Amino acid sequence: MRWVILSDVHGNLQALESVLERLKKEDPVDGYAFLGDALGYGADPNPCMEILREVCGPWVLGNHDHGVLGLTDLSYFNLEAREAIQWCASNLDFSHRIFLESQPLVAKRDGFQLVHASPRCPEEWDYLFTYRDAQEAFEAMEGEICFVGHSHIPLVLQQDPEGNILALRQEEVELLPDHRYVINPGSIGQPRDGDCRASFGIYDAERRIFRTLRVTYDVSEAARRILKVGLPSSLAHRLFWGS
Ligand code: ZN
Numbered sequence: 001m002r003w004v005i006l007s008d009v010h011g012n013l014q015a016l017e018s019v020l021e022r023l024k025k026e027d028p029v030d031g032y033a034f035l036g037d038a039l040g041y042g043a044d045p046n047p048c049m050e051i052l053r054e055v056c057g058p059w060v061l062g063n064h065d066h067g068v069l070g071l072t073d074l075s076y077f078n079l080e081a082r083e084a085i086q087w088c089a090s091n092l093d094f095s096h097r098i099f100l101e102s103q104p105l106v107a108k109r110d111g112f113q114l115v116h117a118s119p120r121c122p123e124e125w126d127y128l129f130t131y132r133d134a135q136e137a138f139e140a141m142e143g144e145i146c147f148v149g150h151s152h153i154p155l156v157l158q159q160d161p162e163g164n165i166l167a168l169r170q171e172e173v174e175l176l177p178d179h180r181y182v183i184n185p186g187s188i189g190q191p192r193d194g195d196c197r198a199s200f201g202i203y204d205a206e207r208r209i210f211r212t213l214r215v216t217y218d219v220s221e222a223a224r225r226i227l228k229v230g231l232p233s234s235l236a237h238r239l240f241w242g243s
Contacts, residue, residue: 001030001031001110001205001206002028002029002202002203002204002205003029003030003031003032003033003110003112003202003205004023004029004031004032004033004200004201004202005033005035005147005183005185005200005201005202005203006019006032006033006034006035006052006056006188006200007034007036007037007062007116007147007148007149007150007184007186007187007188007200008035008036008037008062008149008150008152008186008188008189008190009037009038009042009048009052009187009188009189010037010038010039010040010041010042010064010187010188010189010190011038011039011040011042011043011044011045011048011088011189012041012042012044012048012188012189012190012198012217012222012239013042013043013044013051013222013225014217014218014219014221014222014225015188015189015198015217015222016048016052016189016198017051017217018198018215018216018217018218019188019198019200019215019217020051020055022213022215026202029202031057031109031110032055032057033056033057033058033107033112033114033147034052034056034057034058034059035060035062035114035115035116035147035148035149035150035185036060036061036062036063036065036149036150037062037063037064037065037116037149037150037187038052038062038065038100039062039064039065039068039085039088039092040062040065040067040068040081040084040085040088041064041081041084041189041190041226041235042084042189042190042226042235043225043226043228043229043231044225045088045092046091046092046093048189049092049093049096049099050096053099058107058108058109058114059107060103060104060105060106060107060114060116061100061103061104061105061116062116062117062149062150063076063077063116063117063125063150064077064081064084064085065100065103066123067082067085068085068088068092068097068100069097069100069101070089072123072125074086080232080234083231083232084232087229087230105122105123106122108142108143110205111143111144111145111205112144112145112146112147113141113142113143113145113146114146115146115147115148116148116149116150117149117150118133118136118137118140118148118150119137119140119141119142119146119148120136120137120139120140121140125150127150127151128148128150128151128155128157128182128184129151131165134157134159134165134167134182135165137157137182138157138159138165138180138182141180141182144179144180144181145175145180145181145183145203146181146182146183147182147183147184147185147201148182148183148184149184149185149187150184151184151192152186152187152190152191152192152193153184153186153187153191153192153193154169154185154186154193154201154212155167155168155169155183155184156168156169156170156173156181156182156183156184156210157181157183158173158176158179158180158181159180159181159182160178160179161178161179171212172209172210172211173209173210173211174208174209175208175209175210181210183201183203183210185199185200185201185212186199186200186201186212186214187199188200189222190238190239191242192242192243193242194241194242195214195242196219196239196240196241196242197214197215197216197217197242198214198215198216198217199212199213199214200212200213200215219239219240222236222239223237223239223240224236
């Protein structure tokens with residue numbers, strides 16, 4: 001099986017469409033898994049939801065999706081994120097809200113686990129920034145591979161049979177026998193690693209390869225849309241910086 005792994009679209013239609021266009025040049029895949037945060041920050045939550053619902057399954061909720069549904073307290077978010085969540089909650093179609101309400105925080109498929117933030121207490125939305133965070137994630141995860149989003153930074157964490165963890169940043173990673181992996185494909189709609197291109201991954205379960213791909217998209221149009229609907233201008237500007 002070959003899986004496309006998508007995360008953190010955040011209502012950025014221009015980025016999502018460019019990713020799907022790019023995938024037409026790849027060998028056929030068997031499925032699309034989505035790691036959450038369809039909503040928040042961007043100006044086009046409804047068109048993004050329509051596309052994601054058509055192509056993706058399994059699907060897990062992100063903290064911004066959870067915030068829009070009123071399930072995570074908005075005091076958790078910074079001012080701009082909160083404003084975008086409130087705007088999204090008033091503009092999201094009911095059908096998408098009902099769909100999201102039925103989605104889980106953790107899912108399993110084809111030998112891998114999916115969770116937005118960390119497999120340790122997924123509803124606490126922890127970031128995996130330190131060695132200790134990574135250790136806790138490996139302790140809590142089930143199975144050999146767990147895909148995560150949330151940080152918007154592409155990263156492969158590899159744990160050897162003795163429990164030592166390495167952070168790998170190369171584009172293509174061969175998954176070794178007897179090792180375990182926590183893998184972040186990066187963000188489609190708001191990359192934060194200084195590279196403004198949309199980021200996503202392809203996991204080939206037979207060849208045991210995970211690949212991170214980057215795609216340029218019309219950042220100016222995504223930023224223009226954010227300003228047009230009246231969301232905070234910082235949300236438009238940060239797209240150009242990949243921050
Ligand atoms: Zn996010």
